[in-house]
Amino acid sequence: MKIFIDGKYYDERAAKISVFDHGLLYGDGIFEGIRAYHGRVFKLKEHIDRLFYSAKAILLQIPMSPAQITRAVVEACRKNKIRDGYIRLVVTRGMGTLGLNPKSCKRPSVIIIADKIQLYPPGVYQRGLDIITVPTTRNLHSALNPAIKSLNYLNNILAKIEANNGGCEEAVMLNAEGFVAECTGDNLFIVKNGALFTPPLSAGALYGITRQTVIELAEESGLKVSEPNLTRYDLFNADECFLTGTGAEIVPVVKIDGRVIGTGKPGRVTRRLEDVYHALTKVSGEPIYK
Numbered sequence: 001m002k003i004f005i006d007g008k009y010y011d012e013r014a015a016k017i018s019v020f021d022h023g024l025l026y027g028d029g030i031f032e033g034i035r036a037y038h039g040r041v042f043k044l045k046e047h048i049d050r051l052f053y054s055a056k057a058i059l060l061q062i063p064m065s066p067a068q069i070t071r072a073v074v075e076a077c078r079k080n081k082i083r084d085g086y087i088r089l090v091v092t093r094g095m096g097t098l099g100l101n102p103k104s105c106k107r108p109s110v111i112i113i114a115d116k117i118q119l120y121p122p123g124v125y126q127r128g129l130d131i132i133t134v135p136t137t138r139n140l141h142s143a144l145n146p147a148i149k150s151l152n153y154l155n156n157i158l159a160k161i162e163a164n165n166g167g168c169e170e171a172v173m174l175n176a177e178g179f180v181a182e183c184t185g186d187n188l189f190i191v192k193n194g195a196l197f198t199p200p201l202s203a204g205a206l207y208g209i210t211r212q213t214v215i216e217l218a219e220e221s222g223l224k225v226s227e228p229n230l231t232r233y234d235l236f237n238a239d240e241c242f243l244t245g246t247g248a249e250i251v252p253v254v255k256i257d258g259r260v261i262g263t264g265k266p267g268r269v270t271r272r273l274e275d276v277y278h279a280l281t282k283v284s285g286e287p288i289y290k
């Protein structure tokens with residue numbers, strides 16, 4: 001595997017960053033997780049736009065333009081012969097002193113890893129997930145806005161550990177007011193009486209690119225989509241529930257906090273959205289091999 005760091009490619013074992021990088025010392029940096037399907041990078045523009053929005057929010061000057069990063073992502077896929085894969089694009093604050101002040105970091109680093117990913121085994125997509133609500137709430141947007149896709153994922157990791165402790169793979173995270181925000185690495189949707197609902201982004205969720213794609217596909221297929229605040233009660237009484245994320249794609253949920261959702265099997269609307277989502281990945285995206 002060839003890994004891009006600041007304009008050069010390194011073999012896996014030689015791809016290293018400094019222990020003085022504030023990305024490591026303080027989680028000071030941002031990232032994107034991007035998928036390639038059928039020789040195309042899916043939703044690349046949306047991911048690069050979000051990377052630049054995250055950078056703006058944390059006053060990080062990315063040392064490459066959006067066009068340069070676009071080219072570098074596609075090139076990294078080509079060099080690694082990726083047709084179907086997963087790309088991790090990271091920008092760290094760069095090397096500095098041991099103090100946390102980012103002023104000591106002179107140049108941010110850009111890293112691109114083009115590899116593979118499988119978040120859940122295929123059986124999970126067939127059967128559906130059993131998830132639980134965890135005690136750790138999502139970050140307040142007045143403290144660390146969940147819209148920033150930062151390298152500081154401890155909030156999500158704590159929730160993931162709590163889910164694992166409860167025997168589950170994924171956690172429902174509430175916000176400080178007790179409304180549903182999202183899961184540790186995915187947005188959440190429910191289906192009720194033939195309509196689709198997902199928490200508003202202001203409830204404390206990442207502006208998920210899969211979330212947005214699913215909303216558009218649902219609306220195109222005539223489904224009504226709205227974004228009200230949701231409580232756990234709304235989840236328990238949903239007809240269907242599913243999660244969305246670049247890595248996870250669309251994952252059916254069949255149990256939440258011991259309550260069986262709908263029939264206890266992945267629902268019809270979820271299945272239809274999975275089909276149209278996968279159909280879109282076949283025809284859309286930035287071509288890797290021109």
Ligand code: PMP
Nearest residue numbers: 185186187206208209210245246
């Ligand atoms: N929420 C969180 C916390 C995430 O980390 C992610 C990405 N893994 C998502 C939602 C889904 O976002 P996207 O669809 O853009 O991958």
